[in-house]
Amino acid sequence: MTCGAASRRARPVPELRPGPWLRLIAVGAAAAAALAVVSGALSLHTAHRALAALALPPLAALVAAAWVAHRRLLAPSVAALGFFLAAALVTGRPLHIAFAALALAAALVATVATVRGEPVAAAPWGDYVTLTKPRIMSLLLLTGACGMIVGARGFPSAGLFAETMVGLALACGGASALNHVLDRDLDSHMRRTDRRPVAAERVAPTRALEFGLALSALSFVLLASLVNVLTAVLALAGNLFYVFVYTRWLKRSTPQNIVIGGAAGAVPPLVGWAAATGDVTLPALLLFAIVFFWTPPHFWALALLIREDYEAAGVPMLPVVRGERETTKQIALYSGVLVAVTASPFLWGTLGLPYLVAALALGAVFFVLALGLRSEPTPRRAALLFHFSLLYLALLFAAMAVDAAL
Numbered sequence: 001m002t003c004g005a006a007s008r009r010a011r012p013v014p015e016l017r018p019g020p021w022l023r024l025i026a027v028g029a030a031a032a033a034a035l036a037v038v039s040g041a042l043s044l045h046t047a048h049r050a051l052a053a054l055a056l057p058p059l060a061a062l063v064a065a066a067w068v069a070h071r072r073l074l075a076p077s078v079a080a081l082g083f084f085l086a087a088a089l090v091t092g093r094p095l096h097i098a099f100a101a102l103a104l105a106a107a108l109v110a111t112v113a114t115v116r117g118e119p120v121a122a123a124p125w126g127d128y129v130t131l132t133k134p135r136i137m138s139l140l141l142l143t144g145a146c147g148m149i150v151g152a153r154g155f156p157s158a159g160l161f162a163e164t165m166v167g168l169a170l171a172c173g174g175a176s177a178l179n180h181v182l183d184r185d186l187d188s189h190m191r192r193t194d195r196r197p198v199a200a201e202r203v204a205p206t207r208a209l210e211f212g213l214a215l216s217a218l219s220f221v222l223l224a225s226l227v228n229v230l231t232a233v234l235a236l237a238g239n240l241f242y243v244f245v246y247t248r249w250l251k252r253s254t255p256q257n258i259v260i261g262g263a264a265g266a267v268p269p270l271v272g273w274a275a276a277t278g279d280v281t282l283p284a285l286l287l288f289a290i291v292f293f294w295t296p297p298h299f300w301a302l303a304l305l306i307r308e309d310y311e312a313a314g315v316p317m318l319p320v321v322r323g324e325r326e327t328t329k330q331i332a333l334y335s336g337v338l339v340a341v342t343a344s345p346f347l348w349g350t351l352g353l354p355y356l357v358a359a360l361a362l363g364a365v366f367f368v369l370a371l372g373l374r375s376e377p378t379p380r381r382a383a384l385l386f387h388f389s390l391l392y393l394a395l396l397f398a399a400m401a402v403d404a405a406l
Contacts, residue, residue: 017114017115017116018065018069018070018073018114018206018210019206019207019210019211021207021210021211021213021214022062022065022070022114022213022214023111023114023115024214024218025058025061025062025065025210025213025214025217026058026062026073026107026110026111026114027111028058028217028218028221029055029058029061029062029080029107029110029111030104030107030108030110030111032051032052032054032055032058032221033055033059033080033084033100033103033104033107034104036048036051036052036055036100037097037100037101037104039051040052040096040097040100050225052084052087052088053224053229054220054221054224054225055084056081056084057216057217057220057221057236058217059077059080059081059084059107060081060217061213061214061216061217062077062080062081062110063077063078063081064213065206065209065210065213066078066110068206068209069205069206069209069210070114070206072113073110073113073114076106076107076109076110076113077106077110079102079103079106080103080104080106080107080110081103082103083099083100083102083103083106084099084100084103086099086103087099087100087103123197123202123203123204123207124202127197127202127203128197128203128211130196130197131173131176131177131180131197131198131203131208131211131212132169132172132173132176132177132215133172133173133176133179136172136176137169137172137173139390139393139394140168140172140265140268141165141168141169141268142394142397142398143268143269143272143287143291143393143397144164144165144268144269144271144272145161145165145272145401146269146272146397146398146400146401147268147269147270147271147272147273147276147284147397147400148161148164148272148273148275148276149272149276149400149401149404149405150272150273150283150287150345150350150351150400150401150404151272151273151274151275151277151283151284152276152277152404153404154404154405155405156275156276160227160275160276163222163223163226163227164223164227164231164271164272164275166222167219167222167223167226167227167231167232167235168219168223168235168268168271168272170215170216170218170219170222171215171216171219171220171223171236171238171239171271172239172268173212173215174211174212174213174214174215174216174217174218174219174239175212175216175238175242175243175264176212177208177209177211177212177215178208178209178212178213178216178243178247179242179243179247180196180197180198180199180203180208180212181198181205181208181209181212182243182247182248183247183251184196184198184199184205186251186252186313186314186315187199187313188200189309189312189313189314190306190309190310190312190313191306192306192309193309216236216239219232219235219236219239220232220235220236223235223275227275228274228275228278230274230278230279230280231271231274231275234267234270234271234274234280235267235271237267238264238267238268238270238271239264241261241263241264241267242265245261245264246260246261246264251315252314252315252316253316254316255316255317255318255320255321255322256318257315257316257317258295258296258299258300258303258317258318259295259296262291262292262295262296262299263288263292265291265295266288266289266290266291266292266295267288269284269287269288269291269397270284270285270287270288273287282348283345283348283350286341286344286345286348286350287345287400289341289344290338290341290342290344290396291393293334293337293338293341294389294392294393296330296331296334297330297331297334297335297338297366297370297385297389298389298390298393300317300318300319300330300331301331301373301382301383301385301386301389302382302386303317303319303320303327304319304327304328304373304377304379305379305382305383305386307319307320318330324377325377328373328374328377329374331370331373331374331385332367332370332371332373332374335366335367335370336370338363338366339359339360339363339364339366339367342359342360342362342363342396343356343360345400346359351400351403351404352403352406354399354402354403354406355399355402355403358395358396358399358403359396359399362392362395362396362399365388365392366385366388366392369381369384369385369388370385372384372385373385
């Protein structure tokens with residue numbers, strides 16, 4: 001009996017095989033590293049620098065996934081990233097080539113290691129779609145598309161538009177998948193979210209992590225190579241802000257979480273503008289400000305409806321910490337600021353009178369609903385404001401696009 005127990009204890013636990021999304025990251029990193037080495041050897045300097053830059057996001061994503069979930073991949077992944085950075089820093093050509101070759105070798109070792117281990121049954125594709133939060137993504141893509149049209153003062157080329165929207169969708173989907181991973185403990189305590197794929201254990205956290213990292217890395221590579229680097233950097237910055245600043249820190253620590261964290265949701269108009277123009281100017285920042293000031297009243301109206309959920313999960317949303325009266329007061333204040341800010345694109349000369357009329361009409365309804373919630377804070381009024389706020393933002397940005405295209 002004792003020998004049998006000792007034998008069972010000594011039996012090694014099988015190591016799980018990384019999923020297809022991590023293998024995609026590894027193959028992408030190795031391929032980009034190989035192309036960078038070849039282009040460098042052929043003295044194709046511009047292509048070499050571009051390919052080297054494109055290799056960094058998948059290498060960084062590979063290191064992140066290895067650190068969190070697949071430690072046997074950590075050594076070759078860190079080595080590949082380290083050698084790659086060393087190659088970028090050294091000036092002598094022999095050392096540069098040597099470090100680049102070592103980076104490629106380490107990336108290939110990591111890629112081979114991703115096919116080893118016990119296979120894990122794949123989750124249904126529908127759950128992976130859910131990880132991207134498609135309903136939220138649709139609104140983010142709308143604001144990004146309209147920001148692009150306003151920046152271009154009309155409709156951009158179909159190719160550029162499609163490339164930008166696909167890249168932005170990948171960034172949004174990647175950030176949402178990583179949010180599912182980090183928030184799984186909170187989601188499991190909330191009726192609104194306890195059926196999400198990771199919280200309900202239909203998708204393993206490691207698989208969702210790999211999926212989110214793959215989408216995020218692919219977004220950067222696509223936008224940087226097909227659109228421009230600024231667009232890629234903005235999309236990545238919004239992704240990182242949402243995942244680390246809002247999800248990991250602010251959401252769990254302060255009732256002002258959604259005020260500061262709302263900056264992440266305001267990035268898509270900047271992405272669209274940068275894709276169309278190659279820069280970010282004050283008019284683009286005005287579009288950012290509109291979404292930024294829209295976010296608190298929108299989410300606080302929802303928080304009033306599911307206050308018990310947030311309280312059970314220990315999330316310090318404003319209704320939980322400060323109560324209903326203070327929340328409705330803040331909703332009214334932010335709604336007033338929002339309506340004023342929506343006039344700024346007209347005042348700056350970016351948009352014309354048709355937009356201003358639409359903005360003021362929509363803003364009047366929004367503000368009246370906010371005041372109604374302030375005077376009578378019922379679930380019905382909170383739900384009315386919450387649902388109208390979604391329609392409001394969609395119609396407001398559609399009005400921008402129509403005005404810019406006229």
